[in-house]
Amino acid sequence: MARLIEELKKLPGVGTKSAQRYAFYLLRASDEDAVALADAVRGLKASLRLCSVCNNVTDIDPCAYCASPQRNKRMVCVVEEATNVAAVERTQTYQGVYHVLHGTLSPLHGVGPDQLRAQSLLSRVERGEIDEVILATNPTLEGEATADWLATALRRFSVKITRIATGVPAGSDIEYADEVTMARAIEGRREV
Secondary structure (H helix, E strand, C coil): CHHHHHHHCCCCCCCHHHHHHHHHHHHHCCHHHHHHHHHHHHHHHHHCEECCCCCCEECCCCCHHHHCCCCEEEEEEEECCHHHHHHHHCCCCCCEEEEECCCCCEHHHCECHHHCCCHHHHHHHHCCCCCEEEECCCCCHHHHHHHHHHHHHHCCCCCEEEECCCCCCCCCCHHHCCHHHHHHHHHCCCCC
């Protein structure tokens, strides 16, 4: 039981109490349910890999986005994690491809440029395969630092570098926006 709790605590957002609840739930679960969970984890690890082009999680290589003839392979949206790809795809407006960094710069956690999966992106840009790089990292301190570092690294090449707009979210009230969000909304305004 202690080993299972320790393993469950390694999951993001799972502390000791949650890990204990999950472990006791699995103890009470039917043998079939416990085996199904173990098989699902084993199957996930056995069948999924990173795309050799963009680092997205996939079961085929290259991934469906990189292999699609309908995608604009000269426009690359750079995201922090593979889960961010789904968020961009939900907009149904982006038709380029992706590059997944699998993290952000975070000196406090020992994550520097060498720990990010950025080198293959820089190589593609250097070879002239990309016309525009869209930096779509989160508007956090780490996301901004990562976007700034990437923009600096990309400036030595002949490529258009853009950053996703940030500001007041749709459906919210300006009255509740913080100063940084409101300033970005003003800076990112566009003509109508």
